[in-house]
Amino acid sequence: MKRKLAATLLGITLVATTMLTGCGKTNESGKVDDGKNTSNEEVTIKYATYSAGPDHIKDLEAMIDEFEKQNENINVEYEVIGFNDYFTKLQTQATSKTLPDVFEINYENFVTYANNGVLKDVTEIAKSDETFDESVLTKGAIDHFKYQDKLYGLTEKFSNVVMYYNKDLFDAAGLEYPKPDWTWKDELKAAQALTKDGVYGTYSPVQYNELYKTVAQNGGSLFDAEGKPTINSKENIEAVQWMIDKMNKYNVQPTPEQMSGKSPEDMFKNGEIAMLRTGSWMLGVFADAPFNWDIALEPANTDKVHHVFVDGIVASANTKHADAAWKFIKFMSVDPTATKLRVESGWDLPVVDNEEVRESFLNIEKPESREVIFEALETGIVPPTVLNYSRVQDKINEELSKAVIGQVTVEEGLNEAQAKVEKIVK
Known part of the structure; x- marks a missing residue:
């Protein structure tokens, strides 16, 4: 393994083969060569990611090792940054024009970065690369990281959120396991029976990323079809009240104080939470949990809706190594070895449209379903895309936090969030 930049973990909270058989080469002008690195010039590209840590750093290093074997004159230095700090740091780097050559970005923040002109347009490089076949990608995946008909990167992976549940706790309480047609009321009834002896029946975070999906499960939305905020709608107020009532009214979900700084994922793995809404990226993490567990579709109220998160990989507009950056982007998205490592480690779902990949994912022992x-x-629904997405997210989270501690009512908080977001997106 070539020398890598030490992974920096800053407050990490986190937080499917007919594929390409090799990484083809394009030079800096976009001209395709024979797939072998014939240049004697050795280059180093810097890569930043939020999703590798803390559980997939070894997987990332294995992917980089394979990439460097295929591209002998390209070195990759990586940095892992906790999600809570990631976009703040990117914003600072974008302002100072010091962005890494290649970096991970989520679908919801992509539009803001593309609109600000800080991303490399790789449209022509991709078109000139005869080894790149976009048909290997899952339907529609090529479009996720296009802006104004220009390609700025490739979809790297998908993830979604489901309900994890402790089968042993359900068995001990004499309860049936969650069913696909469960509603919020069914969840509450089970959670009340499960909440005892230091165990809480259920958990879902009261935050923006949970909010936009939860309101949709109640027939609401944060923005209308024209992109105007609808944050304080009747449906949304009802949904947020449900989220908070599970903590403050029914106490089937621990409050922040009752969690004592522990993450909900750790509490689930310790047997302290019976039902947990969290991402598909936790499948591998929970594999060695000391109890029987499985996953189910989330309960809903009026509409069955689930998160779908889309992560992409893009290049900085100021990179001096556009060719190397494109090769790494392509590798991380569609290379067979990278895909295999992703599936085997449970690091989300790759974007290649391949039945063999799907079957290899399903054949992993845990969980059963x-x-x-x-x-x-x-x-699934993807997060809404608006300019200044991070600011919108922050303002809504501020008001949700106030509602959780009773500083404002749910209606007051959403009214204030509506006013703040209207100013941002006007």
Whole structure:
């Protein structure tokens, strides 16, 4: 392994073969060569990611090792930054024009970065690369990181959110396991029976990323079809009240104080939470949990809706190594070895449209109901995309936090969030 930049972990909270058989080469002008690195010039590109840490750093290093074997004159230095700090740091780097050559970006923040002109347009490089076939990508994936008909990167992976549940706790309480047609009321009834002896029945975070999906499960939305905020709608107020009532009214979900700084994922793995809404990226992490567990579709109220998160990989507009950056972007998205490592480690879902990949994912022993991950995609929604997405997210989270501690009512908080977001997106 070539020398890598030490991974920096800053407050990490986190936080499917007919494929390409090699990484083809394009030079800096976009001209395709024979797939071998014939240049004697050795280059180093810097890569930043939020999703590798803390559980997939070894997987990332294995991917980089394979990339460097295929591209002998390209070195990759990586940095892992906690999600809570990631976009703040990127914003600072974008302002100072010191962005890494290649970096991970999520679908919801992509539009803001593309609109600000800080991303490399790779449209022509991709078109000139005869080894790149976009048909290997899952339907529609090529479009996620296009802006104004220009390609700025490739979809790297998908993930979604499902309900993890402790089967042993359900068995001990004499309860049936969650069913696909469960509603919020069914969840509450089970959670009340499960909440005892230091165990909480359920958990879902009261934050923006949970909010936009939860309001949709109640027939609401944060923005209308024209992109205007609808944050304080009746449906949204009802949904947020449900989220908070699970903590403050029914106490089937721990409050922040009752969690004592522990993450909900750690509490689930310790047997302290019976039902947990969290991402598909936790499948591998929970594999060695000391109890029987499985996954199910999330309960809903009026509409069955699930998160779908889309992560991409893009290049800085100021990179001096556009060719090397494109090769790495392509590798991380569609290379067979990278895809295999991603599937085997449970590091989200690759974007190649391949039945063999799907079957290899489903054949992993735990959990038993892995097909639920694909079922959730059928009713999935992606986060809303608006300019200044991070600011919008922050303002809504501020008001949700106030409502959680009772500083404001849910209606007051959403009214204030509506006013703040209207100013940002006007």
